[in-house]
Amino acid sequence: MLLGCRRSLLTTSRYTLSRNNWKLYSSLADKYHPKVSLLPFTNDVLSVQAKLELLVPPMFGLAAAIKGYGQMIFGKDVVDSGIKRTNFKPIYIPTWKVDCIASFTSDLGDSDHPTVMHLREVTVPGINHHPLARWVKSFPTDVDDASPFSKGHLEPLNGTYDILALPFMTSPTAIHQALKEAPYGDIEITEGWSVDPRSVEFQMLAAYPLLHPAFLAEYTLGDKHITIIAHGYHDYFSVWGHTSHPGVWVNAEQGATVTYLRATKPIVGGPAAMPDFLDEENTPSNLERIAYEPDMNQTGAQELAWEKLSASVQQIYAKNAASLSFEENYRHAYNLVIAKQGKMLYDGLVGLISENLDIFAKEKLVPVFPRTELDGRDSMEMCQAGELFVKAFREVWDDHESSMSKISDLVKYMDRVYTQSANVPKITEQGSKLFLTEIIHSTRYPILAQLNATILLLIRMERNGTAINRSAMKQCVNVLLTLRDTNIKAVFESTVYKLNLESEILQESDTYYTNRAKEMLDLHDLSEYLKLAESFINAEQDRTHSYLSFHTSTPLQNILISKILTPHTSRLLKGPDTVVSEATTTSTHKPNTALDLLIDTERTEDLARLLRMFQLPPEESGMRLLRQRLKESIVGRGKAINEECDEDTITSAKQSTDGKKVGEASTKSLAVQTAIKWMNDVLNLKDHFDRLLKNSWGGEVSMQTAINEAFESFINQNKRAAEFVSLFIDDHLKKGMKGKMDAEVDALIDRTISIFRFISDKDVFERYYKAHLAKRLLQSRSTDDDAERGMIGKLKVECGFAFTQKLEGMFHDIRLSGELTDSFRGFLQRVTEGDDSAITIDMHASVLTAGIWPITNTTDFGGYVMPPVIAKHISHFERFYNTRHTGRRLSWQPNYGSADIKVSFKARKHELNVTTAAMIVLLTFSDVEIGQELEYSDIKAATGLPDVELQRQLQSLACAKYKVLRKHPASRNVNTTDSFAFNYDFTAPLQRIKIQTIASKAESTEERRETEEKVEEERKLQTEACIVRVMKDRKHMTHNDLINEVTRQLASRFTPVPAAIKKRIESLIEKEYLERASDKKSYNYLA
Structure with missing residues (x-):
């Protein structure tokens, strides 16, 4: 019967049961006695019937249970006859709610000092029929809805049912013995701690009647009778019943999945007793109501009870509670409430609490107020004085809370009965209110002002580097977070901390960090400033989580950001007017801002901190500003690269070098040198910022976008960017890929593509790339076919199939031309067979598809006068080609060709690799005596080359590194008045020599x-x-x-x-x- 009761373990002490005079009240009035409480019907009739009979979760209905188990119990004939409901009644079942004090010993205690427990609202059956007496244990223990009878109790029944109230059949005088005889040996207080049933004693405090709502349903199953009772209060649902079949009972607890039938041992009282419950004479009007009440009408009993109780309260505040008898003091408080003296008890306690709080303030707090004369003294002395005060404040609170806890235990009955009816706070809540009025908002002592000032002082000292007792601060602040203004609903908004302290902390912080920001700007550069700012933010976050409220973290951080960062971000990025970097920069762009200095010196940690700090202020003064300044920094570097690689700049630099060296034709054209320098500088700059993005900014998307936009901006400001990228690729594919591993080649291609992506006019790049690729393919200048195809594959990924379609067509033509040349050699051999005078050369003709290759000159031979032996082989090739392809016309483009010529010099023979135009010029000297000069005009007439092309070829042959011709007069430029002779005395260490044509400085x-x-x-x-x-x-x-x-x-x-x-x-x-x-x-x- 103790199952479901609420109990509180109080103390273990010597305990002797005492007897009091109890008066038995009995009423046979024709209305409900005020002492009788009822729980309302909250389950309606239809829902209960559905749970009993239908297939409604969480349990199957009675019909399903009968179908599943009935045949086994009753037989097939009975089950097949079907189940019918014959009666359905809402009823009230009588119970006693008992308050008592129990003492007992356990296997962990001793008999001289038993454990004392207060048991409240123990449910005891008020009826002695065994089935219902067992069912009472399933009643809910929380009965806050219990109240004297009103029509509202029956509202869910819609006035369609008469209520049967079963009579009380057990007397409260028998409850004491019933409790004592309960099976306590089966109860464990905690694991391994069992009650000794022989030691249990009870001191009755009160027994009051409570009627529980239920529904009684009757069914027939053939000649069998089934009775079931179900709860009518809340959604708590269980049933208990019986059948007229001997030894068969219906039982289903809450949460069961099946309402089932089970066979049990015969029960005393048996099924035959059940119809007595339906005696129509047992109506509510003649219900017997019984209750215990203590007799407090004796002279001076109330005053004596309060005198003893108030003395005990003072002993509690004096920390002498161990000497008090809980049972005695509880009974005093209980008796006063029963005697209608709840207000006197409540007001008396409020007065005692207020009196003791005033004593706390006067004796424990005022004497330790920090003295104002300590201001400006040694910080350690100030810190100790402040910590002493906050510790004293917490000690006062702890003493008050401990006392209130003990007082609350003594007057629990007052809290349960009087405070609810009088609509006043429970004594613990009232104690907190009194602490607010007598301590926090005391009109006699400036406690709150002193407390706030002390907390602010300690915070300020900690900010300035003094170590403080954080534990004491946390305990003090927790009190302010606990105390609330109950008129404000929001929990945190109603705390003393929020209402009285937080605003002062924020105001103090605003002033402190405004002043610190001014100091830091004058004393520190960007890096040091941000280190301090981040340390402040971390310190404040740690402070709020250590001893302030976490709610303060956000407004405090907002103050920090608004004072330390937001107003100064632009100035911080700019830095002092003059910033000089000691590190090697990525270009000749000189850093002139604080941000430039961090970037050029690659200060990874500082740049990472820069991003973290600039993510805190509003966008316009934080990340947006940082991205803009970053873009300006990159564009500035890019413009410097563009200016350094300007053609005029390169030319001036060359003209300032040694005269002899200037006079020599460089093996690399000026345009190629410019392109390579520009690309290398841009790639180095890109690598630099890629490292910063990865190592400092963690690939932050907005920073990467800013970097990309900046590169796109300055790259497209260079009108020759597309040409430079193509020239850079051309140079590496011709020479730069030698000796490189596949991974290195792929890395170079990827880096180049990363710059190509920024070019907006990709069609211009395509035009240059086609021209350069054409020369590489036609002159066999490419050193790595895999790299060539890898580059085209990358371009296809970037720009699509249409972009590289013609480039792939060029490779296809070269492959077919190789096959065609092999066939032509066989044809030439057959044609010249038997002709001993025939001079044969190994001619390779590349047949190019019109429209794919970047060839603009459609005139045959471009005006070149081909030497006879070459002209004859061209004629043979045309004949051969026409035999294989009819209807096609070949247009010869010698300016895209090259030749290998074996030349005998005085010292040795050399094999010269030259362009077709250079070959024509050299063959002009084949029939000229050694030392004989040819005029420029004679060479032009013999070759048919235009002046620009002829001058380039003569300059390559007479003025460059390999001077196979002599020029008169000697100079690095070719004029129309010059004359040339074969240089018979030419020497060179290599047998095979490649003579490169001097390219024009740039496009005209x-x-x-x-x-x-x-x-x-x-x-x-x-x-x-x-x-x-x-x-x-x-x-x-x-x-x-x-x-x-x-x-x-x-x-x-x-x-x-x-x-x-x-x-x-x-x-x-x-x-x-x-x-x-x-x-x-x-x-x-x-x-």
């Missing part, structure tokens, strides 16, 4: 304009093709939508200007591909 203005015009013409065609594709798909589009879509699709090749797109639209309208719609703002596609 006319050549560049011609290139731009060709690019522009190609763009017109591409733009028109794109417009047609889009309109063919969409059929109808507005002007703006068409502009946007065309711009998007062409972005992978170049960035079209809206005005240019508009012109192409007009052209297509004229060509009748498009027409304007009637609204004049959109276009229609014409099939």
Whole structure:
């Protein structure tokens, strides 16, 4: 019967049961006695019936149980007859709620000092029928809804049922013995701690009647009778019942999955007693109500009880509670409440608590107020004084809480009965309110002001480097977080900490960090400033989590950011007016800001901290500003690279070198040197910022975007960027890949592609790349076919199949030309067979598909006068080609060819590798006597070369490193008045010599304009093709939508200007591909 009761273990002490005079009250009035409480019906009739009978979770209904188990118990004939409900009644079942004090010993205690427990609301059956008496143990113990009878108790029944209240059949005088005879030996207080049943004694405090709502349902199953009782209070649901079949009972506890039938031993009282419950004479009007009440009407009993109880309260505050008898003091408080003296008891306790709190303030707090004269003295003395005060404050709180806990145990009955009816706070809640009024907001002593000032002082001292007792601070602040203004609903917003302390902490912090920021700006650079700022932020976060409220962390951090970072981010990035870096920079760009200094010196940790700190302020003064300054820094470096690699700059640098060296033709053209320098500088700059992005910024997306935008900006400011990238690739594919591992080659290609991505005019790059690739393929200058194809594969990934289609076609032509040359050699052998005078040379002809290769000169031989032996072999090749392909016309382009010539000099023979034009020039001297000179005009007439080309070839042969011709007069430039002779005395250490043609310094203005015009013409065609594709798909589009879509699709090749797109639209309208719609703002596609 102790199952479900609420109990509190109080103390172990010598205990002697005492007897009091109890008066038995009995009423036979024709209405509910005020002492009788009832629980309301909260389960409606239909839901209970459904749970009993239907398949409703969490349990199966009675019908399902009968179907599953009935045949085994009753037999098939009975079950097949079906179950029928014959009666359904809401009833009230009588119980006693008992308050008592129990003492007992256990296997862990001793008989001289038993354990004393207060048992409250122990449920005891008020009826002696065995089935119901056993069922009472399943009743809920929380009965906060219990109250004197009203019509509201029966509301879910909708007034359609009469209520049967079963009579009390057990007397409260028998409860004491019933409790004592309960099976305590089966109860464990804790694991391994069992009650000795022989030692149990009870001191009755009160027994009051409580009626529990239930439903009684009757069913027939053939000739069998089934009775079931179910709870009517809340959603708590269990059933207990019986059948008229001997030894069969219906039972289902809450949470069971099946309502089942089980056979049990015969029960005393048996099924035959159950119909007595339905005696119609047992109505509520003649229900017997019984209750215990102590007799407090004796003279002076109330005063004596309060005198003893108040003396005990004073002993509690004096820390002498161990000498008190809990049972005696509990009974005093209980008796006063029963005697209608709850208000006197409550008010008396409030007065005693207030009195003792005032004593605490006067004797424990005021004497340790920090003295104002300590200001400015030794910080350690100030710190000790402050810590002493906050410790004293916490000690006062702990003493108050300990006393209130003990007082609350004594007056639990008052808290349960009087405070609820009088609508006043429980004594512990009232104690907290009294602490607020008597201590925190005391009108006699400035405790709160002193407390706030002390806390602020200790915080300020800790910020300045003094170690303080954080544990004492935390304990003090926790008190302020515990005390609340109950008029404010939000928990934290109602605390004393929030209402009285937090604002002062924030104001103090605002002032402190405003002053610190001014000091730091004058004394520290960007790196040191950010270190201090981060240390402040970490310190404040640690402070709030150590002894302040975590709610303060966010506003405190906002103050820090607003004072230390936000107003000064621009100045911090700029730094002092003059910043000099001692480190080697990535370019000749000199750092002139604090950010530049960090970047150039690659201070990884400082840059990582820079990002962390600039993520804290608002976007406009934080990350947006940092990204903008980063972009400016990168663009500044990029502009310096562009200026350093300007053609005029390179030329001036060359002219300032040694005269003899200047006079020699460089093996690398000026344009290639410029391109390589520019690309190397840009790649080094890219590598530099890639390292910063990885090591300092952790790949932060917005920083990477800023870096990419900056590189795109300065790279596209260089109008020759596309040409430079192509020249860089060309140079490495011709020479730079020798000796490199595959991984190194792939890395170089990837780095180059990373720069290529930033070029907006990719069609310009394509034009240059095709030209350079054509020379490499036709002159066999490429050193690594895998690298060539790898580069084209990367370009295809970046720009798509259309971008590399012609490049792949060029490789296809070279492969077919190799096969064609092998066949031509056989043909030539057959043609010259038997002709001893025939001179044969090994000629390799590359047949190129028109439209794929970047060949613009369609004139046969470009005006070149071919030597007879070469002309004869060309004729043979045309005959051979025509036999294999009819209807095709060959147009010879010797300016893309090369030749290997064996030349006998005085010292030795050398094999010279030269261009076709250089070969024609050298063969002009084959029939000239040694030492005989030829005039420039004679050479021009013999070769047919235009002046520009002839001068380049003569300069390569007479003025460069390998001087196989002599020039008169000697100079590094070729004029039309010069004369040339074969240099018979030429010597060189190598047998095979490659004579490179001196390239022009750069495209001339006319050549560049011609290139731009060709690019522009190609763009017109591409733009028109794109417009047609889009309109063919969409059929109808507005002007703006068409502009946007065309711009998007062409972005992978170049960035079209809206005005240019508009012109192409007009052209297509004229060509009748498009027409304007009637609204004049959109276009229609014409099939």
